[in-house]
Amino acid sequence: MTPSKSACITPLQAVRDAVNQVDFNRFRFWFQAIGFVLFVYGGYLAIDLGSRLPFFSCGYNQEGRGGVCYLLPLQHQLGRSWPTLFSAASLAILTGFLVFAAWFIVLNKGWCGFICPLGTLQDWITALRRRLGIRYARYSQGQFAQLTRIKYILLALTILIPLGIGGGWFSRDMSPPFCLICPARMILPIFTGDFSQFTIDFSSKTAMFMTALGMAVTGLFLIGSFVKKRFFCFFCPMSALHYLISRPALLKLKKDGDKCTRCGDCYRVCDMEIKEIADDIKTTDIMTDDCTLCLKCVASCPEPGALKATFVGIPIFESTEAGFIKRMTREHAP
C-alpha cells in the first residue's frame, strides 16, 4: 500500500509497479536460460547472429552456436602478418569492431548479467552449491583491489600476443591465445556433445603448453565458480573491453545517492562484491568495471528510486519499497 499515489493510477504507472515488483530472481533465471539455449543450441535452428557478439557465445561450439564471440575473430584478424595488417584490407578490423560495439551498446554489460552462456553457467554452478548448503567465498578488500586488475592484463595479452604472432615473434601455435585458455572453448561444446576440445595438442611444445594451460584454467573455472560467485567474470578480458567502451551504452545503472541510506543491502547480494554500489553516493552512473549489470542490486534495494536501470534515459526497472517487501516476503516463505 503506497498511500501517496493511491488516488489515481495511470496504466503506465500500473505497468511500472508490476515490473518493479516482479519476482526478479525467477525472471532473470528464465531470461538467462533462454539466452543459453539461443546461443548454445541456436545453430540447430539456423540462428546465426554473426561473429561480433560481445559475450562468450563460443565459436568452437561449431554445431550449436547461435553466433560467435568477438574475441575469436579479433585475435585472428590481429594475428595477420604485419604487411597485411597495415594494409587497407585491415579496414575490416575497424568495421568488425564497430559491429561489436553496436551490439554491445544496446545492453551494455547486461550481456553478462542476462545473456552470456558462460556467465549463466557460473550462476547454475552457484545454484548447485547453494542447494548443497555450502557457503560461498569472498575476497578480502585487499585481494579484490589486486585481482580486479587481472582482466585488463588478460585483455592486453589477448591483443598483443596476436600482434606478436603476426610479427613473427611468437609461434602460430599460440593462436588464438585467449581462446586456447578460455574455459568456454572446452565447456560450451560439451553441451552439444562435442568433447573434442578436451585434448592436449602434442604437435609442438607451444601447442602442448597452451592446451594444457587451457585444461588447467577450465579446471580452475569449475572449482572456482563452485566456491565463488561469478568467479571467472572477475578475470574476463571481455568484461574489461566492455568497460572501456561503456560510456555511450543505452542500458545504464543509475544511483541517486540522496535516497541511499548506505544500508548495504545491494552490496550483500552483489555477486561481484562491488562495494561502491552501496558506499558511493556521489556517482550517478554507478556501473563499475566488474559489474555484470545483473540488476540484483536494484531488486534488493528498499529505498524508492535509489537504484534504477534506465534504457536511453527511461527508467525500466527501479528500486521500490513495495517491490523489496514483496520479494523478501516471497523469500521468507518457509
Add this chain to the structure above:
Amino acid sequence: MTTIPIHPAGKPAYNLSRQAREAEIVLDHITDDFDGNPAAMQYFYDLFRRVYIQGEALAHEGKLIGTTCIQAPDELIYAMGGTPVRLCNGSYHYDQIGADFMPAKSCSLVKATLGMLHADNPIPRIGKPDLIVNPTTCDQKKKASAMIEDMGYAVYDLEMPNVKDSEEARLYWQRSVRQFAQKLRQVTGRKLTKKNLKAAMARTSRAQAAFRTLHNFRKASPALMLGKDVFLVTNAFFFDDIERWIAAVEKLNAELAQRQADGYQAAQRRAPRILFTGSPPVFPNLKLPLLIEEAGGVVVADETCSANRMLYDMTAVDEWLLHDMVDGLADKYLKPCTCPIFTRNDDRRRRLLELAASFGVDGVVYQAFAGCQVYEMEQKSVAAALNAKGIAMLYIETDYSPDDHGQLTTRIEAFLESIKTRKRKRA
C-alpha cells in the same frame, strides 16, 4: 534539580505510585487534550495504561533478553526462542534514582534505565531478564555495563565498532554478532538454525513493513495523525508482543487509509510540519513532541532510535544459508545506522535532508539530553547542513525533569511562529 531521596528497599507502593502518576499525567494528556485521536490508537492507550499505570506484568516466551540499544539483533533472540525487551527508560522518577550511579551531568535515559533496573518493582513489569545485552555504543552506556552487573544481572557487552565506514569495522561487527549468537545459544540452550532464523526474520520484517506503511502515511499533507501517537506506537514495540503489535499497527494503517480517502485533517493545513531528531523520546518522556503539537505544530517524521531508526531499515539476504543471513543482519544493524556515536555523521545529515524533502518538512527540532555529548557535538554540523537547504532547526538541550516546561514552551512557540511567518511570506 531537586533530588528525591531514594526510598529504602521494601517500599514498592511508594515507588509504583510516583512512577505511575508521572505516566498517568502524560497518558491522560495524550488521550484527552488532543482532538481526532485515531480509534485504533485505543489499543496503545490501553496498553500503556495497563503496563505503566496499573503495573500489569508482561508475559514473555522463553528466555527474556533485555537490550539497551537498537543494535542488539532482535531476530537472533526470537530465533532462539527468546523474547527481546528494550530496557531504555523514559521516566523522570527512575532518572532520579539512577542519578546515584552517574556523574551529575549525564544522560537522563541512561540514568533512568539504571534507576529502573535498580528499583525493587520496576515498571514496566517485565520480570528479571535472563540476560541484558549492552552494545558498546556511547561512553555512558559502556560504563553502565559494570553497574548493571553489580546490581545482580547477567550482562553481555555486544562489542560494536565506533567507525562504521571501513571494511574492518564491518567484519569486526559481523564477528561480534556471531559471538552474540553463540552467547544466546548458551543462555537459551537452543541452536540457531536456518529455519528458526528465517522465521524470526520474516516476523521482524512484517513489523518493519507495517511501520513503513505508517511512516508513509505521514507524508500526507495535511497530516492524518499526530506524531505523539506515533511515538507511542513505536515505544510499544519496546515491550509489546510483536504479533499483537503488528496487528494493532495494521489496524491503525487501515484507519489512516480510510482517513486519507475521506480527506481527513488531523492538523491544520498550515500547521508547521516538524521533523524530530536527536535523543530519543521514550514514554513517559514525550515532553518535546507533545509541546510541539500543543503549540500547533505536527511531528510528521523522526530520526530517532526510539522510532524510525529502530524500525525502518530492512535486511536483504542473497542466499538463505545461516552465514549469509547472520552477516546480512549484522550489516543491517551497522551500515545504515545514523547513531552519533560513530566517527562521521554524513549519513545522519543525508538522512535528515532526505526525510525533510520527502515529508515536506518546514522545520527540524533537535533534542539533546543534557549530558549526551555525542548528540550535543553533532548539533552544529546538522544545523549547518539543514540551514544550507533553507530548513530551520531548533536545538533544545533538556532532560527528563519537568522544570524547563515553561521555558521550552516559549522557545517552541517562537520557533513555530517564525516558520508560519516564513510560510505566509512564501505563499
